Every structure is written in structure tokens, then in C-alpha cells.
Amino acid sequence: MIIDASSVPxxxxxxxxxxxxxxxxxxxxxxxxxxxxPLRVILLESGGMEYEQDTQDLYQGQSIGRxxxxxxxxxxxxxxxxxxxxxxxxxxxxxxxxxxxDDLPYHGWPFPRSxxxxxxxxxxxxxQLGPYDYRPSSWxxxxxxxxxxxxxxxxxxxxxxxxxxxxxxxxxxxxxDTPNITCYLHANACNLVTSDNRSEVNELTVKTLSxxxxxxxxxxxxxxxxxxxxxxxxxxxxxxGSAGLGNTHDLVGRFLMVHLVYPGGVIxxxxxxxxxxxxxxxxxxxxxxxxxxxxxMRRRHLSNIMIHWSYNFSPVKEAxxxxxxLADFERSGNSWRSDLSTVVHNFERLAEFGIRKVLFGQGVxxxxxxxxxxxxxxxxxxxxxxxxxxxxSLGMRExxxxxxxxxxxxxxxxxxxxxxxxxxGRTGFGRxxxxxxxxxxxxxxxxxxxxxxxTTRMHRDPxxxxxxxxxxxxxxxxxxxxxxxxxxxxxxxxxTLTIVALAVRLxxxxxxxxx
Amino acid sequence: MTLSTISRRGVLAAxxxxxxxxxxxxxxxxxxxxxxxxxxxDSNDLVALCxxxxxxxxxxxxxxxxxxxxxxxxSSLSTAVLGRKGAPRRDRWSPHVxxxxxxxxxxxxxxxxxxLSVNGWILALTEARLYALAAxxxxxxxxxxxxxx
Numbered sequence: 001m002i003i004d005a006s007s008v009p010x011x012x013x014x015x016x017x018x019x020x021x022x023x024x025x026x027x028x029x030x031x032x033x034x035x036x037x038p039l040r041v042i043l044l045e046s047g048g049m050e051y052e053q054d055t056q057d058l059y060q061g062q063s064i065g066r067x068x069x070x071x072x073x074x075x076x077x078x079x080x081x082x083x084x085x086x087x088x089x090x091x092x093x094x095x096x097x098x099x100x101x102d103d104l105p106y107h108g109w110p111f112p113r114s115x116x117x118x119x120x121x122x123x124x125x126x127x128q129l130g131p132y133d134y135r136p137s138s139w140x141x142x143x144x145x146x147x148x149x150x151x152x153x154x155x156x157x158x159x160x161x162x163x164x165x166x167x168x169x170x171x172x173x174x175x176x177d178t179p180n181i182t183c184y185l186h187a188n189a190c191n192l193v194t195s196d197n198r199s200e201v202n203e204l205t206v207k208t209l210s211x212x213x214x215x216x217x218x219x220x221x222x223x224x225x226x227x228x229x230x231x232x233x234x235x236x237x238x239x240x241g242s243a244g245l246g247n248t249h250d251l252v253g254r255f256l257m258v259h260l261v262y263p264g265g266v267i268x269x270x271x272x273x274x275x276x277x278x279x280x281x282x283x284x285x286x287x288x289x290x291x292x293x294x295x296x297m298r299r300r301h302l303s304n305i306m307i308h309w310s311y312n313f314s315p316v317k318e319a320x321x322x323x324x325x326l327a328d329f330e331r332s333g334n335s336w337r338s339d340l341s342t343v344v345h346n347f348e349r350l351a352e353f354g355i356r357k358v359l360f361g362q363g364v365x366x367x368x369x370x371x372x373x374x375x376x377x378x379x380x381x382x383x384x385x386x387x388x389x390x391x392x393s394l395g396m397r398e399x400x401x402x403x404x405x406x407x408x409x410x411x412x413x414x415x416x417x418x419x420x421x422x423x424x425g426r427t428g429f430g431r432x433x434x435x436x437x438x439x440x441x442x443x444x445x446x447x448x449x450x451x452x453x454x455t456t457r458m459h460r461d462p463x464x465x466x467x468x469x470x471x472x473x474x475x476x477x478x479x480x481x482x483x484x485x486x487x488x489x490x491x492x493x494x495x496t497l498t499i500v501a502l503a504v505r506l507x508x509x510x511x512x513x514x515x
Numbered sequence: 516m517t518l519s520t521i522s523r524r525g526v527l528a529a530x531x532x533x534x535x536x537x538x539x540x541x542x543x544x545x546x547x548x549x550x551x552x553x554x555x556x557d558s559n560d561l562v563a564l565c566x567x568x569x570x571x572x573x574x575x576x577x578x579x580x581x582x583x584x585x586x587x588x589x590s591s592l593s594t595a596v597l598g599r600k601g602a603p604r605r606d607r608w609s610p611h612v613x614x615x616x617x618x619x620x621x622x623x624x625x626x627x628x629x630x631l632s633v634n635g636w637i638l639a640l641t642e643a644r645l646y647a648l649a650a651x652x653x654x655x656x657x658x659x660x661x662x663x664x
Contacts (some may be wrong), residue, residue, distance in 0.1 A: 373521075384585035421637035433635045 024081020047078030080168020088164025575650020
């Protein structure tokens with residue numbers, strides 16, 4: 001069932017076996033895994049079923065480092081969380097992303113990709129995607145369709161699947177109709193109250209903006225509030241004056257990472273009629289992109305990267321569109337004069353295009369290919385989330401985000417683009433004008449995206465991680481963390497499928513623990 | 516080898532007809548790209564660059580400036596572009612052979628990292644020399660033509 005916490009009498013104590021904080025991709029996935037189990041589950045959501053500005057404002061914070069994504073606009077604080085506005089790009093992290101690498105500090109997960117594969121497979125269903133198969137050839141991109149240099153040895157064609165599933169609207173009814181799961185809306189987790197030795201959470205303090213204060217008592221608590229808020233809640237919990245909960249080694253909030261997005265340059269293709277664009281296959285949507293091969297990353301000490309491209313077509317495209325509009329007089333409307341002018345000025349190109357189209361079935365020539373990049377950020381303890389002194393409407397301290405990069409981030413990106421320029425030239429694909437050099441500033445248009453990760457990183461060693469390989473906070477027996485904040489390093493791939501896979505895996509683990 | 520032993524117009528013609536042909540697609544794409552690119556704050560420098568690279572001669576001039584000073588001389592460039600001394604003259608100057616040689620050497624340049632950044636574009640050293648040579652020859656030919664008039 002779904003209940004508004006504002007309607008629950010203040011001072012109430014809610015009891016369950018499992019308490020999940022946050023109803024986004026991770027929280028909803030976790031709750032779904034407990035549908036019809038004998039365990040009672042409380043799912044707490046700060047917002048309602050729709051966007052509400054006063055709740056959204058609880059995300060208010062301050063950025064003191066590099067320019068960071070707007071803390072309010074980049075996340076959504078209502079049922080379904082940030083899946084209410086995400087782009088739906090899904091793919092697993094690459095096997096190399098899980099590897100410990102001598103050349104990249106703090107790199108690696110406590111387990112290999114193969115360990116996570118069974119849960120990735122189940123995450124595909126949760127995200128309502130196609131089969132768990134990310135081989136381009138399985139999506140119709142056979143090797144003969146991929147031009148060099150994107151066939152190796154340094155670059156390869158990869159694919160991602162696309163489905164911007166809104167977890168809230170899609171899964172609300174299933175959770176509403178399940179007797180063992182109760183979702184409380186407008187219920188803000190404010191403090192994890194622990195035992196004297198802080199080895200166990202005894203109670204979670206919950207407040208509503210309407211002034212109610214409740215308590216949740218559960219056997220297990222799971223934080224699933226996102227890459228920044230998970231750290232915020234841990235830092236805000238524990239006894240007054242302490243450094244927060246699970247923060248014995250001053251790691252909570254550190255290692256804040258996002259993906260680095262920037263224009264990589266422009267390729268002028270040698271063959272303007274090349275066609276290298278694949279989007280759909282049967283009834284599923286997918287997108288191809290270019291990545292470094294694992295071998296190249298290892299050999300050249302490079303971080304992972306996603307490279308996308310778009311096309312600038314010859315003016316003949318505009319002219320051909322103008323012809324179509326002129327042929328359909330109603331569509332052309334008042335623009336017929338400019339359409340006619342476009343046709344006249346491009347008559348020679350149009351004639352050639354027409355002949356090629358009719359005789360050889362050739363499409364519109366490509367003039368240039370702007371290249372966009374999204375790179376892995378190196379784990380950096382100086383990049384962090386901490387608590388400021390300003391309080392939000394619930395009396396919780398707002399976050400201070402100090403997002404920082406290391407020189408290695410730019411070196412790797414610049415080296416990769418240089419390598420792309422060499423490979424594009426060597427194979428005769430074209431010529432590249434890279435927009436990034438190691439000794440120059442990041443190009444205009446550079447930003448860190450909204451994939452906030454790493455602030456409660458996973459590591460077997462409590463001195464290097466906030467949570468262990470089961471996502472349990474090292475020093476607290478009954479406290480777990482779900483979501484991208486546990487990523488010890490990020491790869492370049494979009495994080496949601498991994499968030500969902502880890503949530504399903506955590507649910508399996510907890511079911512065993514609580515059985 | 517010095518250019519006094521050969522016709523400058525001949526080399527230019529060979530370069531234009533042969534080796535330049537293999538890159539002409541690239542050049543014409545740049546030209547048309549420069550006319551099409553939208554002007555935004557992020558791409559102002561690119562617009563300027565592409566306008567500058569709007570014709571082979573401009574590319575050649577940019578390449579010439581990007582090359583180390585000792586390599587800018589006509590004699591060094593022609594040796595570098597046309598190949599080893601002593602090879603049969605007709606083979607060296609055949610547009611077909613020259614074009615193939617330029618292609619192969621450019622590929623090898625990219626493989627070995629022998630590249631030149633010309634206003635941001637990453638070009639093989641061999642092709643950059645070719646463009647530079649073409650520009651230089653074109654310039655000297657123009658001077659001769661105007662002075663004879």
C-alpha cells in the first residue's frame with residue numbers, strides 16, 4: 001500500500017523487517033524483489049507521486065569546487081526518483097572497469113564483471129530492455145558494416161540499449177497492491193539513531209514537511225537516496241559532533257565522481273557517402289558508439305570513454321528538403337520563396353545527388369562528423385561531499401560539493417583523442433581536428449554530468465571503502481547502501497543498469513540473511 | 516635534387532593531378548564544411564580555422580608555417596615529397612605513382628605518430644609537406660607569371 005506520511009499521527013513508530021530509504025531506481029527495484037515475501041518492507045519516499053517544489057528544494061546545496069551540475073535540477077525527489085527524467089541509456093560496465101589496475105589509483109571492484117552478470121541479466125527485465133546481449137553483431141552490426149578504425153586494435157564499436165522507463169508510474173501499482181510492502185510518501189529520513197557503540201542502527205527518524213515526526217524500527221536499513229544524499233544522511237547521522245555514521249576512516253562523501261562530457265573534435269570523412277549509423281533493431285531501440293578496446297586501455301594506460309558522433313550533411317539535404325516542400329505546396333506555405341532560392345543555388349549539387357540516388361541508391365553526403373565524448377573520472381579522495389552549516393526546511397545540514405579532477409583525467413582524454421586522430425588518418429577514414437590537448441584547458445562545452453557516484457565506495461578493506469562487497473556499511477551490522485554511491489570506480493558507461501543489478505543482488509543477499 | 520632540373524609547373528601539375536587527388540575529397544569537405552558550420556561561442560575558433568583552410572593553397576600555407584623552418588625550403592620539400600634521389604625520374608613524377616606513394620607514406624606516418632598539427636587538424640607529415648610544397652610552387656609560379664607580364 002501507499003500512504004502519505006503526513007496523515008500518520010506524529011510520534012508513531014513504524015515497524016518492519018526491512019526499511020528502504022528512497023524510491024528511485026534502486027529503492028523501487030529493492031522493494032519489488034520483496035513482493036509477496038514473508039518479510040514486511042517499509043519504503044520511504046521524500047516526495048509524493050508528482051513533482052513538488054518544496055520537497056525538491058530539500059536538495060539545495062552549495063558547490064565550492066569545479067562548476068558542478070545544478071543540485072536541484074540534476075535530480076528528482078519524488079516517487080520514481082531521477083528515472084522521472086532520465087534518458088534511458090542502459091548497458092553494463094565493461095569487464096575492465098572492475099579490474100584493479102596498477103596504472104590507475106583506486107581502480108577496481110571487489111569482484112569481476114562475471115560475478116555481476118546474473119544480476120545484470122535480471123536488471124534487463126526490471127528496466128524492460130531486450131536480451132542481455134551487448135554484442136553489436138547480435139543487433140545487426142556485423143563486422144563488415146563497421147569501418148576501420150572502429151574494428152580494432154584500439155577502437156571498437158559498442159552498443160547500448162535504450163528505454164527511458166519511468167520506474168514510478170510503471171511500478172507504483174504493483175507496490176500499492178502488495179500487502180507486505182508499505183510505501184510512505186513525504187517521509188524524509190533525517191537521522192539514523194544507533195546503539196551506544198554505533199555498531200547497529202536502532203531507529204530511523206523520519207520527518208514530513210508538514211511537521212510530523214515518526215520513527216521506523218527495522219532489522220535492516222538500506223539507503224537508496226542517490227549518489228549525494230546517501231553520503232549526506234550518513235554524515236548527518238550518529239551522535240552530535242561526530243563525523244557521521246560509517247565514517248571511521250573519513251571516507252564518507254569522498255571520491256565523488258561523475259562522467260566527464262566534452263566535445264572531442266570534428267572528423268572530416270574521406271568518403272562523404274559513408275554510412276555508419278545504427279539505431280533500431282526489430283522493436284527495440286539501441287544506439288551504437290565507439291569505445292577503446294580493453295587491450296588499448298591497458299597498453300596505453302587510458303581510462304574508459306564513450307565516443308558518440310553526429311553528422312553534418314551537405315547543403316544538398318536542405319535543398320532536397322526544399323524540393324519536397326515545394327512539391328507539396330501547402331507544406332511550403334510562405335517559405336516557398338526561400339525554398340526556391342535554396343533549390344536554385346544548389347541546383348548542381350541537387351542534380352548530382354539525384355543521379356547518384358537514382359542510379360546507385362546513395363544517400364545525402366556527409367560533410368563532417370562532430371565527435372562527443374564521455375569519459376570515466378579517476379577516483380579522487382579530494383573530490384567530495386561534506387555538510388555545510390546552512391539548514392534545510394527539515395533542519396538537516398545542506399551539502400557542500402567540492403568536485404575535483406586529477407591531471408590524469410585530462411591526460412587520458414587528450415591521449416585518447418590523439419590516438420583517434422592517428423587511427424582515423426591511418427585507416428583512411430578521414431582526418432580529425434581534436435578539441436582537447438593535455439596542456440590546454442578543457443574545451444568549451446566541458447561539464448560533469450548528472451551521474452553522481454562514489455561517495456560511499458565499495459571495498460573489502462574498511463580503510464578504503466565505506467561499504468563491503470555486499471554493500472553493507474563496514475562498521476554497522478544492519479545498514480546497507482544501494483545506488484551509484486557504492487561504485488568504487490565508474491567506467492564510462494551509464495550507471496542505471498548497474499544500480500539496478502546491484503539492487504537485485506542486494507535483495508538476494510538480504511533474503512538469505514533474514515531467512 | 517633541385518627544382519631547377521625540373522619544371523615547377525610539372526611538379527605542381529603532378530601534385531595536383533595525382534597526389535592531391537587522393538586528398539581532394541578531404542579538401543572539398545573542409546571547404547564546404549566551413550561554409551556550413553553554425554556559428555556559436557564554442558565553434559568560433561573552428562569557423563575561423565575552416566575558413567582559413569578553405570582551399571588547398573591555404574592549407575599549404577598553414578602547413579608551411581607548421582613545419583620546422585629548415586624543412587620549408589623548396590628543395591627540402593621537393594626531396595621529401597618526391598622521394599629518394601636517384602629513382603627514375605618518370606616514376607617519381609608519375610601522378611599515379613606519386614599519389615600511391617603519398618598514400619602509403621601518410622598511412623605509415625599516422626602509424627608511427629609522425630604527424631603535424633595544422634591549426635588543429637592532425638595531418639600526416641608527408642601530406643602536410645605535399646600541401647606545403649604545392650602552396651610554395653603555386654606562389655613562385657604566380658610571381659613569375661606576374662613579373663613576365
